[in-house]
Amino acid sequence: MSTSQPSRRRGALAQQRRDAVRRPARLLVGAVAAGATAALAFQATAASPPSAASGAAPARSAQELSLQDNNRAVLAEGRRTFRFDTFGDEAFWGDLLNLDAAIAGKANGGVGPGLSPRQALALGLKVDLAALPVTLRADIAAGKVNLNDPKVTLALLRLNSVVGVKGFFDARGNLRSVGIQCALCHSTVNDSFAPGIGTRRDGWANRDLNVGAIIGLSPNLQPVASLLHTNVATVHKVLNSWGPGKFDAQLFLDGKAFQPNGRSAASVLPPAFGLRGVNLVTTTGFGSMTYWNAFVANLEMHGQGTFFDTRLDNKQQFPIAAENRFGHTEARVDRITPKLGALQVYQLSLDAPKPPKGSFNAKAAARGKMLFSGKADCARCHVPPLFTEPGWNMHTPDKIGIDSFQADRSPTHMYRTSPLRGLWTHRKRGFYHDGRYADLHAVVRHYNSTFGLKLTSAQQDDLVQYLLSL
Ligand code: HEC
Numbered sequence: 001m002s003t004s005q006p007s008r009r010r011g012a013l014a015q016q017r018r019d020a021v022r023r024p025a026r027l028l029v030g031a032v033a034a035g036a037t038a039a040l041a042f043q044a045t046a047a048s049p050p051s052a053a054s055g056a057a058p059a060r061s062a063q064e065l066s067l068q069d070n071n072r073a074v075l076a077e078g079r080r081t082f083r084f085d086t087f088g089d090e091a092f093w094g095d096l097l098n099l100d101a102a103i104a105g106k107a108n109g110g111v112g113p114g115l116s117p118r119q120a121l122a123l124g125l126k127v128d129l130a131a132l133p134v135t136l137r138a139d140i141a142a143g144k145v146n147l148n149d150p151k152v153t154l155a156l157l158r159l160n161s162v163v164g165v166k167g168f169f170d171a172r173g174n175l176r177s178v179g180i181q182c183a184l185c186h187s188t189v190n191d192s193f194a195p196g197i198g199t200r201r202d203g204w205a206n207r208d209l210n211v212g213a214i215i216g217l218s219p220n221l222q223p224v225a226s227l228l229h230t231n232v233a234t235v236h237k238v239l240n241s242w243g244p245g246k247f248d249a250q251l252f253l254d255g256k257a258f259q260p261n262g263r264s265a266a267s268v269l270p271p272a273f274g275l276r277g278v279n280l281v282t283t284t285g286f287g288s289m290t291y292w293n294a295f296v297a298n299l300e301m302h303g304q305g306t307f308f309d310t311r312l313d314n315k316q317q318f319p320i321a322a323e324n325r326f327g328h329t330e331a332r333v334d335r336i337t338p339k340l341g342a343l344q345v346y347q348l349s350l351d352a353p354k355p356p357k358g359s360f361n362a363k364a365a366a367r368g369k370m371l372f373s374g375k376a377d378c379a380r381c382h383v384p385p386l387f388t389e390p391g392w393n394m395h396t397p398d399k400i401g402i403d404s405f406q407a408d409r410s411p412t413h414m415y416r417t418s419p420l421r422g423l424w425t426h427r428k429r430g431f432y433h434d435g436r437y438a439d440l441h442a443v444v445r446h447y448n449s450t451f452g453l454k455l456t457s458a459q460q461d462d463l464v465q466y467l468l469s470l
């Protein structure tokens with residue numbers, strides 16, 4: 001969500017916050033104190049270098065060694081930022097929108113019924129198994145933990161185990177605010193313990209996550225309505241139109257919620273892996289990876305930092321952003337800019353995961369590979385092994401045979417050639433920026449007719465098997 005404000009506007013928002021729901025003291029949640037230790041232990045693990053030193057290497061120069069140490073430290077810092085940093089955005093999600101109150105529920109000092117772990121999992125939120133103490137895992141497995149009780153959600157937050165969501169607790173253990181992290185939309189877990197509970201998979205797109213429904217829990221959406229010059233009921237209508245696996249990163253730039261055909265204007269959540277060597281990122285190529293990281297942390301997550309982009313001053317294209325001077329965002333304390341370097345290094349280190357053995361037909365994929373660079377002519381844009389163009393990886397809408405709606409919401413007015421590695425990890429909610437093609441067969445059919453490729457249906461199948469092998 002983008003409502004980042006220059007400091008002047010933050011004052012007005014803070015006032016709204018003061019006027020918002022005042023909450024009585026929260027109940028102390030049992031099980032939590034024990035968890036705090038485990039959470040600390042987990043943080044310590046996360047801080048350790050992601051890759052082990054390479055065993056029996058011959059004598060290396062002091063310079064080499066210090067370079068290696070430095071690289072490892074930067075990666076570890078970037079991973080910490082990606083997984084755990086809120087950039088101070090709890091001032092928005094918690095303090096202003098009161099999302100924390102909705103999560104806690106009335107019984108725990110918040111408002112409404114609260115959010116139970118079962119409901120949280122149903123909204124696509126994931127739980128990091130590594131953050132759960134062994135005793136708690138055993139209790140969950142034995143059915144001794146009431147997954148319908150919002151108190152348990154608070155305990156899970158206290159353990160720092162909810163991927164991409166951080167709870168802030170006061171000295172008495174009451175939830176006082178909540179913030180979000182990059183991992184919310186760009187990580188999943190491997191479900192090794194139970195559906196939605198397992199080991200973190202950094203960079204995977206969370207296509208189960210219902211961002212709109214989660215934001216919609218907020219008891220105070222008035223600031224969002226005011227920003228968009230509309231009412232709270234309309235904001236709910238828009239949030240409900242997204243559905244799982246989608247988010248509209250441009251809504252708070254231009255206020256456009258629906259495509260001309262009536263479909264939601266939201267984009268599918270993309271993976272954040274496999275981007276090494278890729279020039280422009282986002283489906284409409286807003287900028288480089290580090291450009292977009294700064295954009296997201298400031299304008300979507302509403303962290304506290306600095307962001308410049310005079311392209312957002314264009315009143316016709318970005319009325320909301322221009323009015324609020326989002327392209328000139330400054331915070332008194334910048335909690336984003338110092339983290340951008342390491343964050344980028346970590347993201348670049350995330351390879352697209354290899355497809356599991358047996359998940360595609362290898363012989364058909366080998367035939368598909370020939371077609372990809374031959375008759376189907378895909379490789380003229382999706383250049384292996386990057387699968388996007390080295391250089392300017394952008395195309396006008398007509399060049400790929402689709403409408404210009406989303407391209408026109410970007411300063412580029414173009415679509416970026418998607419890097420294709422790891423497609424098998426995000427088959428839910430469809431392909432292309434808005435998920436318009438339900439599966440890879442539909443994508444291939446689109447190209448077949450747009451480019452008049454005359455692929456037989458067997459050849460189309462082969463091409464799909466190749467795409468699944470990337
Ligand atoms: C609320 C969900 C959400 C959060 C939180 C989020 N992103 Fe994203 N991210 C998206 C969406 C949606 C897009 C696609 C935008 C588009 O293509 O227009 C995206 C795109 C990206 C891309 C471009 C991927 C590509 O293939 O071009 C990168 C890189 C990225 N995000 C990194 C981050 C980082 C780093 C953070 C934390 C600072 C973050 N995101 C936080 C939803 C999110």
Ligand code: HEC
Nearest residue numbers: 283376377378381395399415416417418431432433443447
């Ligand atoms: C003219 C350049 C161009 C050619 C040729 C091309 N593509 Fe694409 N491809 C793109 C662009 C641009 C996008 C992004 C479209 C969007 O997100 O709306 C894309 C998206 C895709 C996607 C969706 C990726 C995702 O994550 O949703 C797949 C799959 C794909 N292309 C496969 C192919 C195949 C297979 C061929 C050959 C039959 C091909 N492309 C030919 C430019 C091209």
